[in-house]
Amino acid sequence: MHHEENADAALDREINNLMMDYFITEGYPSTARIFAAESNTQPEADFEAIKARVEIRECIHRGDLQTAIEKINELNPQLLDTDDSLHFSLLRLQLIELIRACTSKTSGNVTNSPDISTALQFATTHLAPLAPTNPNFLADLERTMALLIFPTDNLAPQLAELIDPRLRKSVANRVNEAILGSQGSRREAQINKLLHMRVWGEKAAIESKKIDIPDAGLGFGLDERPAAAGRGRTEQNGNGVMGSQAPAEGDGDTAMREGNGEGEMMVS
Incomplete structure (x- = not known):
């Protein structure tokens, strides 16, 4: 009987450690603190570093790529210099946001054409120099620039996925993993x-x-x-819309849900 109790306690500790690892790796500091108190689990984490990752993720989720890139450079000035693919993905997403902004201003107005000069200048200055270094970069840039030609309400699937919110999440996930790797931590939660x-x-x-x-x-x-299980070309290039997702609301026995409006998860 005593042996069974010890085994159950050990299993509980393993499950709690898995959940704590998920909250820390995926960037839910408030939830990690609450879970630590309720489960008597000691988190081994730098909560300030987690907070920095959360702020970067939230910037990307709302389309503020300029701030996200600045915060990444503040956290680790070498990260984007040593990861061309991630740097290109962030810049391309910033271009998509600029195109989205300039085309939405004239949406439904047939008398005016969108002012695309800002998007063109950004593409010329920041993305064009990178495109020749990788065939995938060039193909992705050409596809992104096609958003300036076709109306957003009638896009082919390969273009529609560029303005899908899941692309922001995919890029944010890649940034999170890259930051964790640069800090010597696991890039992915054990439970994933x-x-x-x-x-x-x-x-x-x-x-x-x-x-x-x-x-x-x-x-x-x-x-x-x-x-x-099939994967499309976009995902293979590392710039796709599909990536690991946080638990959906109400999923799982832990009854986790969206909590404080900042992407934080609450444990009930």
């Missing part, structure tokens, strides 16, 4: 890795034995069925 392994295991089991796997409903944006 476990869920990726589960999806991989399901796919392998279904393909090899043709068996049906019950849906565990774990949430965390990683619980897709293996049949939808």
Whole structure:
């Protein structure tokens, strides 16, 4: 009996550590503090560093790329200099936001053309010099510039995904992972890795034995069925709209929900 109690306590500690690791890695400092108090878990984290990552993420989510890039450079001046792909993704997203702004000003007004000079100047100054260094950069820049030609309410799928809010989230996730890596931390929460392994295991089991796997409903944006495992060119380039998602509201047994309006999660 005593052995079973010790085993249960050890399992509880492992689960609590997994959850704490998720909150810290994904950038939920307030939730981490609350969970630490309620679960008697000691977080090993620099909460000021987490706060800096949260501020950068929120800037990207609301489309303020200039502030996000400035904050990244303040946190780690070498990060974007040593990661051309991430730097290009941020600049391209900033260009998309400029195009979105200049085209929305004249939306529905057929008498005026949008003032695209700001977007063109930005593309010429910041993105054009990078484009020749990578074929993917050039293709992505050309596709982005096509947003200036076609109306936003009638875009082909490969262009529509550029103005999809999920692109902001995807870039924000990449920035978060890059900052964590530069600080010597894991780029991805342990629980996300476990869920990726589960999806991989399901796919392998279904393909090899043709068996049906019950849906565990774990949430965390990683619980897709293996049949939808294909990846598009955009995602392969590292600039796509698909990325790991935070748990959806009401998902999972922990009953986590959006809390304070700052992207923070609350544990009930």
